[in-house]
Structures are given as C-alpha cells and as structure tokens.
Amino acid sequence: MAELGEKELLRRLGRFAPPGQLADDAALVPSTPTPRCGVVSSDVLVEDRHFSQTTTPPESVGWRAVMANLSDLAAMGADQVVGVTVGLGCPGSLPWHWLKSVYGGMVEALDQHGGRLLGGDCVGSPMVTLAMTAVGTVDRQRVIRRRGAQAGDWLVCSGPHGLSSYGLSLTLHGVSAEPGRLQAQAVAAHRYPRARLDVPPQLRASQPPGTPWRVAGTDSSDGLAQALHLLCGEQGLGAHVHRLPIPAALKALPDAERHCLWGGEDFELVLALEPSWAQALLERDPGFYHVGTVTADDQLLLKDAQDGQLRPFPSGKPFDHFSQTSPMETGTHGIPGPPWRDRPPVRTQTPDSGG
Amino acid sequence: MAELGEKELLRRLGRFAPPGQLADDAALVPSTPTPRCGVVSSDVLVEDRHFSQTTTPPESVGWRAVMANLSDLAAMGADQVVGVTVGLGCPGSLPWHWLKSVYGGMVEALDQHGGRLLGGDCVGSPMVTLAMTAVGTVDRQRVIRRRGAQAGDWLVCSGPHGLSSYGLSLTLHGVSAEPGRLQAQAVAAHRYPRARLDVPPQLRASQPPGTPWRVAGTDSSDGLAQALHLLCGEQGLGAHVHRLPIPAALKALPDAERHCLWGGEDFELVLALEPSWAQALLERDPGFYHVGTVTADDQLLLKDAQDGQLRPFPSGKPFDHFSQTSPMETGTHGIPGPPWRDRPPVRTQTPDSGG
Numbered sequence: 001m002a003e004l005g006e007k008e009l010l011r012r013l014g015r016f017a018p019p020g021q022l023a024d025d026a027a028l029v030p031s032t033p034t035p036r037c038g039v040v041s042s043d044v045l046v047e048d049r050h051f052s053q054t055t056t057p058p059e060s061v062g063w064r065a066v067m068a069n070l071s072d073l074a075a076m077g078a079d080q081v082v083g084v085t086v087g088l089g090c091p092g093s094l095p096w097h098w099l100k101s102v103y104g105g106m107v108e109a110l111d112q113h114g115g116r117l118l119g120g121d122c123v124g125s126p127m128v129t130l131a132m133t134a135v136g137t138v139d140r141q142r143v144i145r146r147r148g149a150q151a152g153d154w155l156v157c158s159g160p161h162g163l164s165s166y167g168l169s170l171t172l173h174g175v176s177a178e179p180g181r182l183q184a185q186a187v188a189a190h191r192y193p194r195a196r197l198d199v200p201p202q203l204r205a206s207q208p209p210g211t212p213w214r215v216a217g218t219d220s221s222d223g224l225a226q227a228l229h230l231l232c233g234e235q236g237l238g239a240h241v242h243r244l245p246i247p248a249a250l251k252a253l254p255d256a257e258r259h260c261l262w263g264g265e266d267f268e269l270v271l272a273l274e275p276s277w278a279q280a281l282l283e284r285d286p287g288f289y290h291v292g293t294v295t296a297d298d299q300l301l302l303k304d305a306q307d308g309q310l311r312p313f314p315s316g317k318p319f320d321h322f323s324q325t326s327p328m329e330t331g332t333h334g335i336p337g338p339p340w341r342d343r344p345p346v347r348t349q350t351p352d353s354g355g
Numbered sequence: 356m357a358e359l360g361e362k363e364l365l366r367r368l369g370r371f372a373p374p375g376q377l378a379d380d381a382a383l384v385p386s387t388p389t390p391r392c393g394v395v396s397s398d399v400l401v402e403d404r405h406f407s408q409t410t411t412p413p414e415s416v417g418w419r420a421v422m423a424n425l426s427d428l429a430a431m432g433a434d435q436v437v438g439v440t441v442g443l444g445c446p447g448s449l450p451w452h453w454l455k456s457v458y459g460g461m462v463e464a465l466d467q468h469g470g471r472l473l474g475g476d477c478v479g480s481p482m483v484t485l486a487m488t489a490v491g492t493v494d495r496q497r498v499i500r501r502r503g504a505q506a507g508d509w510l511v512c513s514g515p516h517g518l519s520s521y522g523l524s525l526t527l528h529g530v531s532a533e534p535g536r537l538q539a540q541a542v543a544a545h546r547y548p549r550a551r552l553d554v555p556p557q558l559r560a561s562q563p564p565g566t567p568w569r570v571a572g573t574d575s576s577d578g579l580a581q582a583l584h585l586l587c588g589e590q591g592l593g594a595h596v597h598r599l600p601i602p603a604a605l606k607a608l609p610d611a612e613r614h615c616l617w618g619g620e621d622f623e624l625v626l627a628l629e630p631s632w633a634q635a636l637l638e639r640d641p642g643f644y645h646v647g648t649v650t651a652d653d654q655l656l657l658k659d660a661q662d663g664q665l666r667p668f669p670s671g672k673p674f675d676h677f678s679q680t681s682p683m684e685t686g687t688h689g690i691p692g693p694p695w696r697d698r699p700p701v702r703t704q705t706p707d708s709g710g
Contacts (some may be wrong), residue, residue: 022500025430025573026396031495033388040395041381044442044478044486075380086441087399087486121486123399131399131442131476131486140386146379218380 001099002092008123012096013088016103017117027119029082029135037140038082040133041072053172058098058306060191061130062105068221069134070113070195071267075219077144078198081115082096085133089125102130113197142204142213144231149216149237149272151296155355156278157289158196160247161224162256165263182249193267203271206280217271224291225261225313227270228300238299240310241292262316279343356454357447364477367451368443371458372472380472384437384490388448392495396427402483410526413453416485417460421698423576424489424549425468426622430574432499433491434555436470440488457485468552480649497568501585504571504592504627506651511633512644513551513623515602516579517611518544519599520618537604548622558626563633565612572626579646580616582625582666583655593654595665596647617671 001009014125020179021027024317032038043065045051051061070081086106090099093306110116115162118135167190170183196219203215216235224245232239248262253259272294273281295301356364369377378384387393398420400406404408406416425436441461445454447565458472465471521656522545525538551574558570575582579600587594591669603616627649637643650656656665 025427026394026433026489026491028431028493028498029393029395029493031387031389031392034386038384038393038490039381040384040440040472040473040488041399042440042442042476042486042488044444044480044484046444046478046480049479049644072380076383078381085395085397085488087397089399089401089484097520118395119397121397121399122679123401124404125399125401125484127481129399129444129480129484129486131484131625133397133440133442133446133488134381135393135395135490136381138383140383143383195629255661 002088002095002308004096005123007321008023012100013103013120013122016107017119020249020294021117022119025112027041027085029118032137033139036137039073039076039078039136039138041069041076042131043069043072045130045132053098057191058101059105059108062102062107063109063192064114065132066109066134067193067195067267069132070109070115070197071193071221072138073134073136074195074197074199074271075217076095076138077200077203077215079197080137081110081113081197082135082137083118084135085118086120087129087131088120088122089127089129089131090122091126091128092124094128101110103245107281113195123347131287138200138290143201144200144215144217144271146216146218147235148214149231149235149294151237151294152275153216153272153276153294154278154290155228155231155239155270155272155292155294157220157224157239157270157291158199159266160219160245160289161261161268161286162250162259162263163247164193164265164267165259166250166253167191168263169259169267170263174196185249190265193265195267196269199269205316206277207240208280211274211277215271215273217269218264220268220270221264223262223264223316224270225300225316226264231270231272232294233298233300236298238295238297238301240291240295240301240303243289243291244302245291247288257314258316261313281337309341353355356445356449356451356455358560359451361477365464365630367455368458368475371462372474376472377474382440384473389443389494391492394428394431394433394491394493396431397432397486397488398422398424398427400485400487402698408453408483412546414460414463417457417462418464418547418579420462420485420487421461421464421470421489422548422550422622423620424472425464425488425552426548427574428489429550429554430499430554430572430624431493432497432555432558432570433493434552436465436552436621437490437492438465438469438471438473439490440473441475442484442486443475443483444479444486445477446481447479449483457526458569468684483599493555494689497555499555499570499572501571502590503569503571504586504590504649506592506648506649507630508571508627509630509633509645510586510594510596510625510627510647511627511636512575512579512582512600512646513554513643514621515604515644516575516616516623517614517618518602519548519620519622520545520614521605522546523609523620524614524619525631531620533686540604545620548620548662550622552626554624557636561579561632563631566629566632570625570626570628575621575625576619578617578619578671579621579625580655581619586627587649588653588655591653593650593652593656594647595650595656595658597658598644598659600647602643611689612669613671616668639710
C-alpha cells in the first residue's frame, strides 16, 4: 500500500462506489420524510481479533462486516438500506489485492440489499481495522426496540442457531481434508452470514388486525442466550425456553447446545411478540422457531430435553472484547480455501447508478 | 479496561449519551423531509499517528475527532448536526479516566453544535483507534461540492491558516517553559479547533438576489494548498493566489508560509464563488479572506510578496497516511499540560433530552 500512496488508494477504492460518490468531503443520503426516519449503526473489526488474514478469505472479511452492521439495522426494524461508510486502517505493507477483495465482498453484500458504499476514510495503522457505519431507514411507527417485552409474550427467532459458531471452530481448529456437507455448510454460514432485513416486512404482514405495534427484539450477533438476556433479563423479566433452535444437521454433535446458545454470529432476529402475532408469524414462515415464553420472574430457564424439567441456562459466556483471549487468538490451523468459496466471484466494478 | 469488562464499559460510556440512546442495536435519527437530506462523514484516528497519549490531552483527542468530522459536514453545506457514532478500539490496559476524558471532550464539542453521541461500538485493539461517523442535515438545494468552480470565481476562505500547524510543531518539538501568548494560542488552536458550521448560513445570507446556488468548496483539514488543489487542480482549473491568509501574529515566523499553505487542520472552509457573491460574503464577515482567483489553466500560482510576480506554489506535501512517517512519529518532547488547558472542564453528565 505504501508504494500506491493515499491518493491512488482512494482512487482505487472509489471504483467500489457509484461514480463521484467519494468525490466530496461527506456523502449525501436521501431525504426520509415522515413517517420514516434514519437509522445508523457502527461496528469495528480488528485484525487477529475478529478476523485473520490467514484463516478468513478477504471477501468474507468485507461481507461479514457489512452483514453484521445491516443485521443491527434489521434489529431496529429497518427494511431499507442506504449504504455504509468505511473507516479503514491498514499498514503500508498490506497487499492491494487483499484489500480489493475485502471491498469486493463489501459491495457484494451491499448489493443483496440495495445499499452502496457511501464514503469513508483511509489511514495508516499497524494492523488492519475496519470501522463501518451503516445507514438505513425505518418506519418510525414500526421500530423494534430491545425494551418492551411483556410476561406471556412468545419468544421467536428467525432461524436456527449454532451453525456459524461450529463453522468458526472448524476454521480455527482445522477440518478434515475432505470436509463433509455439514462442515462446508457451517464454514459458509460463518463466512457469509445474511442479515435478516426481510423480517421487519414479515412482522408487518403478520400483525393481527387491531393489535398495536409492540415488538421487542434484537439480533443474535452475540449469541442466542445473550439476545434472550437483553430482551428479558436486562428488562427485569425472565424466560422459559422449551425448544432450542438447533439446526437438524448439528443435533448429533456433543456441543450443539453450546454452539446454539452461546456461539453467536448467526445474525438472526430474536423477538418477543404477543402470542397471536407470534403464531401468525410462525404460520407465515415456517423458518421461524418458537423457542419459549417471557416470564415475570428474572430467571432464564431451559427445559431439559431428557426429563422435561426447567433448569437455569447451561454455563457459557458471551464474547467479551476486553477479555485476554478472543476466538481469533486461540491459534489457527490452515483450512483449504476453495471448497468454502461457495459464493460467486465478487464484482469489482461499480454500479452505473449516479452519486 | 480489562477489569471493567465490556458491559461495565458500555454502561459508563452510555452516560455520555442521552438516556437510553445506547440501549438498542442501532440509533434512530430524525426524519429529513425534502428539501433537506442527510449527510454523513467518517474519519479514523489512530494512536501515535493522529494523536499521542503523551502529548495530546484526552479531552483534545475527543474534541478534535468530533470537530474534524463536523468540518466535513460543514464543507458539504450542512448547517445542522444530528450527532456521531463512535467505533472505539482500545487495549485492555487503557485507564478508564483517560477514555472518560476523551468522551468528555467529544460531548463538549458536540454540545457546541447541538449534536449528540448516537451510538457506537467498543472492541479490544492493540492501540487506541477512534472511528467516528458524523450525521447532519443539509438543504438539498444548498449543497457545497468540491466540483463546480469556474474561471473568474473568487477564492475565499473562512479564516486564517497556519496557527494549528504551528501549534502542532510546538507540541512535538517542545515549547519554552513560559510560553508566550502566540505559543499558547497556537497550541490551543491545534487542540481545540472549531468546525465552521456557521459558514453555510452565511453563504445563504450573502447570496445575491437572482444568483443561482453555485458554491464549490472543501475544508482545509489537509492544508490550504491541498484545498485549492481539490477545488481547482483536480477540476482541470488553476488559481492565482494573491494573498495568503497568514494570521498576523504568525507573520514574523520564518516558516509562516509553510504553516499556512501546507500545515492543515485549521478546519476552515475554502470556497470558490462568483465575485459579487464573494464580495457580499467578505463585507458581511470581515473574518473571511479573499485569497485569489480561479483561472482556466491548470497551474496553482502564488504572487510573491516581494516582487509581485506569480510563481508556482512553494514545495510542500500534504500528509500521506501511508508514508513511512507521520507527524506523531517524529518524536515528542513533553510540554507543560495545564497552560494549554484553556477549555473549561468537560461535562461528563448527559443532557436531559430523550433518546
């Protein structure tokens, strides 16, 4: 990067945005007339903590950064993506082709949701950091907040949990030379997660007539257990979880429950809804899971699959960014690249839409 | 920070935002009905490159980060600040009181313009990084772009240039034990710059009747010469600069011209305007400088103060983030702290406005 210089780098990165988009000091975003308003979310990814140049394909680094941010927008009820700004820190020694693939992955992820690269900043830094801010819009009358669950609400989630975490463990600890279908699926789930921006429209479509809008929700980026804690425990409520949304293919694994509850990065939405609304949603989309019920006490209890008894959640711990170790610091083994590259090659040309 | 843990850190940082502001996955920003629209800008600051824990007071780190971003909004014509999101990376060993003062400085800077801390992210990182995204609004019919200058336009800037750069050099190379008024002013200018969000309203107020809105402009964060290059050179135009906006107090210094042209971080706006509009602006606010004229050729020429001849700009180089050295890497000497701490102590309590 050092030999390119900042100006040439900016010129090259500009190709990932609509023509002229990066030509000014800041980026314009469209008007949002009432009843809509804007929604913004920021995430920071740091090399060797959230990703590794040796075990994460660069397309995945960019794709995951975008999807993690868009997942936060979805968790607020957003159903429209404007785009992202990217604050990039990188060492002068970083090869351009790596960075090019990161931005390619970003743009491909944005394309899934009609978003664009809005702008950003590039600075020198001892290691790669990727700070992203996503901008979207939401109907102000249809916002999802973490607060607002009530005892008796059903807890539903938009999909299974645990596959991404299993994929991460495979990435970190190595997979067999000829990975089976489940292993390939898990690594792909980890590398190319999808933000559930389709959920807010489904919530609107399944809202029973006459029912006021009251949806508590969050995404499961830090794990299902953490999401339930935010929706219930943090609000002085509890939960009875009678069914864990473990993917069928994962059930045979000894640590399937741990991956499901504590793994994180499945980027599904976890919601607390009035029961008739939850039922309508589950009927509308069988991909949703009814995982339990909100209770008035402040305990998170899980129904034992063997004896049917309710017991406190098995131990586990959400990822703490300031603890001594992080997933990426526990040592890595090379895994074969190409088999996981199930995504089509990323586009590096700009869309032809105007700035 | 490690002993605090992420949850406690987030709770403490939450005190710098309006109550409940950081309680969700993302932040809502107000509707922007036509003719207004949103404007967003991102900047990244990296420790020991853009600031140093040993030579930059933490309040200044936060203040400068905010003002640099708001300056980008002003350079787009924004006259309203919504707020900023902050992506913080920091090592577990960072003392809380340092970070508290950084956020205090941010909030104080935001307070100057009615903005708020909107949200953000905290991650562990080997060194402190501060990635900020500012959100504001602009009248879509009153946008300032870098492109659009025409030969014959007057080049004006909103204030003098060079004081911040001189202040930085004092910070890096040491000042006398009893700094004079100029030294104190310069260091304060470097540490507590002000974004010129007052300029867009002044442009509107001075627009001659019947003149269409055509304002080319940028901010001088990377130096006056770089701003002129963006407005003229990058657009295939040139400039005759007949007067450098060197602050009177700086004129006696041997390298005053270099500070003024190449120093950067004065965060003034540099504008190309139709002459009658420029005249009206200069009459309205005597703090503005008429620095020169846009020309049809592509040369940036400076009138020599001695013989009145036009000559190419004296050599200098805008700061390249990927070059081997950066201002903060050239070695520092301790400078006394309190004399520069001319800002009132920062507020660490939240405003009482709702989320």
